[in-house]
Amino acid sequence: MYQGHDVRIFGATDVWAHLSYEACIAAMRGAMAAFSEGRASGVPRTFLDLAGGNMFGAMAGSLGAGDIFGAKLISLFPGNIRCGKPSHLGLVALFDPMDGNLSYLINASALTAIRTAAASAAATDVLARLDATTLAVLGYGEQAETHIRAILKVRSVESIRVWGRDRERCVRFADRIAATCAVPCTPVTDIARAVDGADIICTTTAAAEPILCGRWIASGTHINVVGFARSEAAEIDADLVLRARYIADCRASVLAEAGEFRSLLRNGTITDTHIVAEIGDVYLGRVVGRTCDDDITLYRSLGHIVQDLAAARALVDLASETELRCAHL
Structure with missing residues (x-):
């Protein structure tokens, strides 16, 4: 019986600690070039309207053949800005292109703040x-x-x-x-x-x-x-x-x-x-x-989504895996 494997989790503190602006800027250049060339792709994002002008969104994509793929689930609450809180809250999930395993869960608020x-x-x-x-x-x-x-x-x-x-x-x-x-x-x-x-x-x-x-x-x-x-x-x-x-x-x-x-x-x-x-x-x-x-x-x-995936991959590459929490799913 298949038992799953360890999923590494990056909380907001992990993202801020490991993802540098310099690395993320370079990742954005590469991701958007790949997207315009047709190597990286994503399906149109969908949003569910919530009360008060808020939304819940889902998006999925891939950085190309043999590269990571994944999805982002995120709530958009623009009124949070007036309270000093992030307007984007959720997670990014990365999957292994070799066997399809879920490999990483990443705090989307911190990742979105840096990658945008x-x-x-x-x-x-x-x-x-x-x-x-x-x-x-x-x-x-x-x-x-x-x-x-x-x-x-x-x-x-x-x-x-x-x-x-x-x-x-x-x-x-x-x-x-x-x-x-x-x-x-x-x-x-x-x-x-x-x-x-x-x-x-x-x-x-x-x-x-x-x-x-x-x-x-x-x-x-x-x-x-x-x-x-x-x-x-x-x-x-x-x-x-x-x-x-x-x-x-x-x-x-x-x-x-x-x-x-x-x-x-x-x-x-x-x-x-x-x-x-x-x-x-x-x-x-x-x-x-x-x-x-x-x-x-x-x-x-x-x-x-290709920006999120590229930022996530840069984060994974920069972080030491020994510093990350694991959960068995």
Whole structure:
């Protein structure tokens, strides 16, 4: 009779301890290149609507023939951000490609926090100007912090501006970032002022209506649009979509879930050709992301299972197995 085997478990503390931003950034480049080449794959993610605008999602994928495959089960509670709690909670399961055994269970909240920021940093590295030094971040939750820490790995940021709805929380966040990252960080009460002249902008809020306007954005800016994604929601306005070289993590995800893009599709203002490329195509050299210093580049982050799997594999490779807990399933 088959008895199963040991499943190694990474809790949140394990993930934060072992998964470095540098390793995860490299993993995101490789994963998205593999995805755009068709070597890595995932089925469209599905969401179950819950009360209060919350959701429960499931997604499955593979990093390619003979490589790991797995799934992610996750709850999305955007209101958690206002309470200082993660909005994404759940697990990632990795399976052995040789015999199909369940091999690892990984805390999805910590993994998602790092890999989302790492994916934005990887995109920033190929899309932002090399001389970018000013970073503006909208939001002060976990994704705001991980984005700052990840962006610092790819650009020599000299100043950071942070906007958030709660002034006191924004001030506390900015003070903590300045102290722990050793970069001046200024809380700003007005979004237009926060992004004025910024070289890199990250939107990490739960806003359902546009809070970032294209008319505020200077030529040459790079923007990572990251916040909570629903097909009717949008953090940015139509003008910004139209002005930017719009680059997707996954083209199909943008067409299905990016509210700011879908609304312009519906009214006929744009077609799907407004998506310049998937970021994987840029990594592969198939498409030029930034054509000149004056381009406004936009990376639309919706998240993809191959990113989770690649981050999980990087974590497993980095961690010492003797430090992990085991459970026999």
